[in-house]
Amino acid sequence: MCQVCGCAIDRAGEPVVLEVLEGLLAANDRTADHNRAHFDEHGVFVVNLMSSPGAGKTALLEATIVALRHRYRIAVIEGDLETDNDAVRIRAHGVPALQITTGTACHLDANLVHQALHALPLAGIDLLFIENVGNLVCPASFDLGQHRNVTLLSVTEGDDKPAKYPVIFRASDLVILSKTDLLWLMDDFDPRRAAAALRELGRGTPLIQTASRRTPAIGPWVEWLDRELAHHRAPRHVDVVQAQHAMARSGDTRVKA
Amino acid sequence: MALHFGLFADAHTREPVGDSIRAWMQIAVHELSVCQALLIQVAEHACKQGAAAVVRITIECGPLSGVEPTLLKDAFAIMRLGGIAAAAELVVVPTVVRIECMECGGRTETRPNKLVCAACGGFRTRVIAGGELRLRSMEMRTLEPRPNDGRTRMVSG
Numbered sequence: 001m002c003q004v005c006g007c008a009i010d011r012a013g014e015p016v017v018l019e020v021l022e023g024l025l026a027a028n029d030r031t032a033d034h035n036r037a038h039f040d041e042h043g044v045f046v047v048n049l050m051s052s053p054g055a056g057k058t059a060l061l062e063a064t065i066v067a068l069r070h071r072y073r074i075a076v077i078e079g080d081l082e083t084d085n086d087a088v089r090i091r092a093h094g095v096p097a098l099q100i101t102t103g104t105a106c107h108l109d110a111n112l113v114h115q116a117l118h119a120l121p122l123a124g125i126d127l128l129f130i131e132n133v134g135n136l137v138c139p140a141s142f143d144l145g146q147h148r149n150v151t152l153l154s155v156t157e158g159d160d161k162p163a164k165y166p167v168i169f170r171a172s173d174l175v176i177l178s179k180t181d182l183l184w185l186m187d188d189f190d191p192r193r194a195a196a197a198l199r200e201l202g203r204g205t206p207l208i209q210t211a212s213r214r215t216p217a218i219g220p221w222v223e224w225l226d227r228e229l230a231h232h233r234a235p236r237h238v239d240v241v242q243a244q245h246a247m248a249r250s251g252d253t254r255v256k257a
Numbered sequence: 258m259a260l261h262f263g264l265f266a267d268a269h270t271r272e273p274v275g276d277s278i279r280a281w282m283q284i285a286v287h288e289l290s291v292c293q294a295l296l297i298q299v300a301e302h303a304c305k306q307g308a309a310a311v312v313r314i315t316i317e318c319g320p321l322s323g324v325e326p327t328l329l330k331d332a333f334a335i336m337r338l339g340g341i342a343a344a345a346e347l348v349v350v351p352t353v354v355r356i357e358c359m360e361c362g363g364r365t366e367t368r369p370n371k372l373v374c375a376a377c378g379g380f381r382t383r384v385i386a387g388g389e390l391r392l393r394s395m396e397m398r399t400l401e402p403r404p405n406d407g408r409t410r411m412v413s414g
Contacts, residue, residue, distance in 0.1 A: 010399055010402065010403050010404075010405050010409060010411065011311075011399075011402050011405075011411075012397065012399055012400055012401050012402045013398055013400075014399075014400065015308075015312055015396050015397065015411070015412040016305060016396070016397060016398075016409040016410065016411055016412065016413055017394050017395070017396045017409060017410050017411075017412055018302060018312045018394060018395050018396075018408055019393070019394045019399065019408065020298075020302060020392045020393065020394055020395060021390075021391060021392070021393060021394075022298065022391055022392050023390060023392075024291055024294050024295050024298065024390050024391055024392055025291065025294055025390065026294075026298070027294055027297070027298070028294065037393050042335050105290070107289065107290075108284060108288055113269070137287070137323065138286065138287035139322075140322040140323045141287055141291070141322065141324065141390070142290075144286070146366065162370070164370070166321070166323070166370040166372070167321055167322075167323040167369070168323070168368040170321070170372065170384075176392045183401040197370070197389055199373070199380050200370060200371055200372065200373055201370065201372050202356060202374075202380055202381060202382035202384075203372075203381065203382075204374030204380055204381045235360075
């Protein structure tokens with residue numbers, strides 16, 4: 001408003017301030033909601049799998065496909081900086097896999113997933129895994145339209161990772177301690193310390209253990225998937241996990257009601 | 258119309274600016290994507306308001322947003338060039354982490370990796386502050402006198 005006479009005119013050349021109060025990732029979040037609507041329309045349950053590079057995301061998916069492909073129609077979206085090596089590994093198990101190569105980008109975003117989902121036969125998929133770019137920092141900030149976030153912590157890493165990367169671990173609905181068949185070798189990794197660090201993040205996130213190579217031991221993970229999928233499909237369900245997730249992020253104005 | 262918001266891109270076509278910058282800077286941080294989103298948002302608001310130039314952008318950035326203010330400022334210093342915010346200052350208002358216990362209702366100011374209740378030890382809490390990542394306000398200059406729709410205010414002095 002004009003400060004000379006009080007008329008409702010902003011004078012040319014004079015600085016004016018616009019109050020915006022809008023999330024910086026509002027555009028990404030809108031696309032993510034749009035993706036979720038696509039998934040829900042086709043009854044696809046979507047899990048966003050995150051971890052540092054080499055924590056065993058692809059190996060876990062391979063073991064998961066072997067365990068579950070007779071019960072669920074599975075598909076995978078692979079995110080990597082370069083190569084389609086991971087998609088090739090997944091396809092070898094007879095499951096559709098779409099590779100997104102991000103070039104130099106360190107994370108997947110809702111837009112990349114949106115492009116990929118139109119290349120997938122959504123009507124023929126029960127369970128879609130999005131294997132995010134191996135990175136414990138960047139993927140945490142970008143909603144893709146998934147229903148659950150799962151983060152792997154391999155026992156060859158430090159057991160204090162949840163304390164070092166609180167944003168991604170707090171955003172997780174489940175944390176998987178992977179490569180536990182190597183635990184006997186890793187005398188400096190204490191699963192109890194990892195659990196304590198995770199507990200400090202205040203969400204009560206469950207922590208389970210898996211081993212995917214040689215003799216796969218992924219029972220708790222398969223049970224979790226069964227339970228979450230059944231829960232997601234239950235008619236008129238109140239999605240408690242999603243609600244908790246929304247509450248956890250409610251201090252985060254990117255998510256607007 | 259093609260409204261320039263930064264290097265190598267415009268808000269109309271939304272061509273990626275981050276990729277060119279990444280290739281040039283040889284870095285991969287998500288602050289580039291966040292900065293790109295910010296500049297698009299700013300350009301859209303500036304366009305709607307008929308602004309000639311954006312002079313100051315104020316954002317809130319909490320420790321639980323996953324965005325590092327220093328890296329965001331570095332990205333901004335380069336990505337703003339050539340656009341409507343080319344001469345703009347980026348002000349990052351830091352926020353503190355505050356949680357509310359879902360068991361006792363107690364509120365605690367804390368740090369990002371210590372989110373359990375300090376009062377009762379409850380390990381289910383709600384983050385009530387600290388996750389912010391939002392555009393608070395922007396200051397701009399207009400070319401023409403324009404009716405005030407109530408959303409803007411003049412800067413005194």
